[in-house]
Amino acid sequence: MSLTLSIDAMGGDVGYQVTIPASLQCLKKNPQLKIIMVGDQQILQEQLSQALVEFEGRLSIHHASQIVDMDEAPQKALKNKKDSSMRVAINLVRDGVADACVSAGNTGALMATARFVLKMIPGIDRPAIISTLPSIFGHTHMLDLGGNVDCSAEHLYQFAIMGEEVVKAVENIDNPKVGLLNIGEEDTKGNEQVKAAATLLENSSLNYIGYVEGDSINAGHTKVDLIVTDGFVGNVALKSIEGAAKMIGTKLKQSFADGVFSKLAALLAYPVLKAFKDSIDPRLYNGASFVGLRGLVIKSHGGADAKAFETAIHLAELESEKDVARKISEKVELAIANRDGEES
Amino acid sequence: MSLTLSIDAMGGDVGYQVTIPASLQCLKKNPQLKIIMVGDQQILQEQLSQALVEFEGRLSIHHASQIVDMDEAPQKALKNKKDSSMRVAINLVRDGVADACVSAGNTGALMATARFVLKMIPGIDRPAIISTLPSIFGHTHMLDLGGNVDCSAEHLYQFAIMGEEVVKAVENIDNPKVGLLNIGEEDTKGNEQVKAAATLLENSSLNYIGYVEGDSINAGHTKVDLIVTDGFVGNVALKSIEGAAKMIGTKLKQSFADGVFSKLAALLAYPVLKAFKDSIDPRLYNGASFVGLRGLVIKSHGGADAKAFETAIHLAELESEKDVARKISEKVELAIANRDGEES
Numbered sequence: 234m235s236l237t238l239s240i241d242a243m244g245g246d247v248g249y250q251v252t253i254p255a256s257l258q259c260l261k262k263n264p265q266l267k268i269i270m271v272g273d274q275q276i277l278q279e280q281l282s283q284a285l286v287e288f289e290g291r292l293s294i295h296h297a298s299q300i301v302d303m304d305e306a307p308q309k310a311l312k313n314k315k316d317s318s319m320r321v322a323i324n325l326v327r328d329g330v331a332d333a334c335v336s337a338g339n340t341g342a343l344m345a346t347a348r349f350v351l352k353m354i355p356g357i358d359r360p361a362i363i364s365t366l367p368s369i370f371g372h373t374h375m376l377d378l379g380g381n382v383d384c385s386a387e388h389l390y391q392f393a394i395m396g397e398e399v400v401k402a403v404e405n406i407d408n409p410k411v412g413l414l415n416i417g418e419e420d421t422k423g424n425e426q427v428k429a430a431a432t433l434l435e436n437s438s439l440n441y442i443g444y445v446e447g448d449s450i451n452a453g454h455t456k457v458d459l460i461v462t463d464g465f466v467g468n469v470a471l472k473s474i475e476g477a478a479k480m481i482g483t484k485l486k487q488s489f490a491d492g493v494f495s496k497l498a499a500l501l502a503y504p505v506l507k508a509f510k511d512s513i514d515p516r517l518y519n520g521a522s523f524v525g526l527r528g529l530v531i532k533s534h535g536g537a538d539a540k541a542f543e544t545a546i547h548l549a550e551l552e553s554e555k556d557v558a559r560k561i562s563e564k565v566e567l568a569i570a571n572r573d574g575e576e577s
Numbered sequence: 578m579s580l581t582l583s584i585d586a587m588g589g590d591v592g593y594q595v596t597i598p599a600s601l602q603c604l605k606k607n608p609q610l611k612i613i614m615v616g617d618q619q620i621l622q623e624q625l626s627q628a629l630v631e632f633e634g635r636l637s638i639h640h641a642s643q644i645v646d647m648d649e650a651p652q653k654a655l656k657n658k659k660d661s662s663m664r665v666a667i668n669l670v671r672d673g674v675a676d677a678c679v680s681a682g683n684t685g686a687l688m689a690t691a692r693f694v695l696k697m698i699p700g701i702d703r704p705a706i707i708s709t710l711p712s713i714f715g716h717t718h719m720l721d722l723g724g725n726v727d728c729s730a731e732h733l734y735q736f737a738i739m740g741e742e743v744v745k746a747v748e749n750i751d752n753p754k755v756g757l758l759n760i761g762e763e764d765t766k767g768n769e770q771v772k773a774a775a776t777l778l779e780n781s782s783l784n785y786i787g788y789v790e791g792d793s794i795n796a797g798h799t800k801v802d803l804i805v806t807d808g809f810v811g812n813v814a815l816k817s818i819e820g821a822a823k824m825i826g827t828k829l830k831q832s833f834a835d836g837v838f839s840k841l842a843a844l845l846a847y848p849v850l851k852a853f854k855d856s857i858d859p860r861l862y863n864g865a866s867f868v869g870l871r872g873l874v875i876k877s878h879g880g881a882d883a884k885a886f887e888t889a890i891h892l893a894e895l896e897s898e899k900d901v902a903r904k905i906s907e908k909v910e911l912a913i914a915n916r917d918g919e920e921s
């Protein structure tokens with residue numbers, strides 16, 4: 234079964250110099266994959282002249298005359314950049330030409346555009362952002378990571394339903410363990426929304442394991458596969474972990490740079506330190522999915538290099554193969570129908 | 578100028594086997610320090626027989642017949658444990674016998690008891706918890722870390738005022754840089770409380786630097802000295818960082834345990850790895866202050882060892898010397914008076 238991805242070739246801090254090598258690498262790895270590079274026809278034609286021959290029938294260019302700036306206001310991009318590489322890549326998903334789109338562009342603009350073009354699944358207000366975080370034993374999925382700052386219990390419940398489908402697809406498991414992020418594991422802990430969401434989750438068909446604390450994020454998957462929280466808390470947790478990893482990496486480097494003996498030790502320990510660094514390489518965790526939309530949109534870090542962008546494309550492949558957007562839509566519809574049934 | 582601390586000798590996972598060696602170490606280091614060990618007279622008398630001679634006039638025992646269990650419900654402890662080592666240690670602060678108290682006991686019970694015995698500063702609803710986190714260049718102070726889950730803008734503003742006094746005392750600086758934790762640095766980001774708190778802080782006399790993100794926690798002090806957030810987000814951020822540090826430490830250990838060459842490299846790199854480990858030693862960051870009370874209470878981690886408990890005592894010494902509780906009280910009174918003045 235072939236699958237087609239539209240790539241916002243011009244998006245991100247670097248643009249086509251990252252998106253092109255990553256896309257070609259993915260085409261090499263997956264013979265079922267087709268890619269549409271969206272962006273300036275002339276530039277892409279020039280850059281891809283050889284590749285278009287090598288991947289004939291699987292690689293094509295779709296022209297888009299504009300680029301959304303990384304700091305452009307979302308509403309401005311929506312209004313003035315109707316022919317941007319980002320917008321056109323999303324249009325291709327809406328029109329059924331592509332199964333999913335991948336962009337390293339401006340997050341706010343990508344979310345606003347995706348919402349405008351693809352529309353939300355009925356019953357969902359705003360897209361949520363879900364991504365994978367490294368853990369001791371594997372990794373943990375978490376949402377929302379920034380889309381929704383003020384969340385009701387109902388929102389948190391919907392995140393759990395949507396997140397479950399992503400985890401099932403990406404991890405290839407049946408009953409992901411779902412935890413609700415809180416400041417303690419006891420029933421009495423937390424704010425009103427979290428307590429009310431816990432009741433909704435307890436009465437759902439999800440494999441709900443209860444409250445988890447911040448230190449469980451890096452304890453997946455043995456403890457929890459999916460952590461649900463609002464976009465404010467999720468974003469702060471994600472960034473806090475990034476900051477901690479950066480601090481620890483810097484201190485480790487400093488320790489090994491400190492004095493002649495340390496430098497010698499660093500030299501001898503180099504392969505081990507390299508293996509360690511690779512094991513927590515953030516590029517292997519690049520790619521966040523926007524869920525709640527009538528179509529698949531994967532967001533890459535703006536500063537991603539080719540290897541990191543490849544990870545984001547790979548996520549789009551996985552979610553397309555498993556038809557995640559449709560499954561989410563069906564699950565949400567069912568959950569709303571069940572609740573309406575109970576209420577009437 | 579001498580200062581006196583009351584120590585909940587029986588609190589924590591271990592109790593007097595941790596609190597006694599830590600206290601004696603502090604008495605050795607600071608000749609101005611007096612310590613009252615609160616707990617079972619017979620046990621303490623036996624354990625301290627030599628020390629009472631060595632530190633005559635600076636070390637004493639105050640009997641308390643009960644111990645609050647680590648998992649005891651706060652309200653139950655408040656009602657049934659009126660002669661607990663925790664309660665009596667706090668009583669000594671209320672009665673002006675001690676300048677501050679240090680406990681490694683049950684957090685909820687300590688907070689409820691401190692609030693009941695010492696009373697809140699007028700205008701403050703609940704104690705907030707402030708602590709220090711390691712960063713690349715030094716460290717960052719953050720509050721609230723768990724006392725207050727639902728916070729208004731006014732609460733966040735009060736946290737900033739109270740936190741500033743703690744930072745001034747602990748860091749010995751005049752104008753700590755105060756940041757408000759948010760999910761972006763732009764004005765448009767965040768929830769309603771955070772946006773309203775930003776306005777209050779902009780119009781205050783504090784050295785307010787604006788919004789900071791989660792990854793700034795580990796970027797103090799060059800960027801920010803004090804980060805203000807609600808107790809839910811603060812607790813999640815703190816625990817997330819703890820989890821990340823644990824994960825990274827485990828992965829590093831695994832890398833060095835993996836194969837004969839790696840083990841050899843570990844042996845050679847041992848002093849460097851040790852120096853690195855020491856540089857992020859969480860025991861050097863033990864000790865959180867409860868602020869908003871009419872007296873100083875320092876909470877140590879329940880699982881603290883003697884070295885970690887020593888850090889908590891040292892914090893109590895610092896805050897006592899600088900008379901932080903009184904300064905907070907004056908600042909809060911002033912802030913309320915100014916606001917009432919503007920309103921009328």
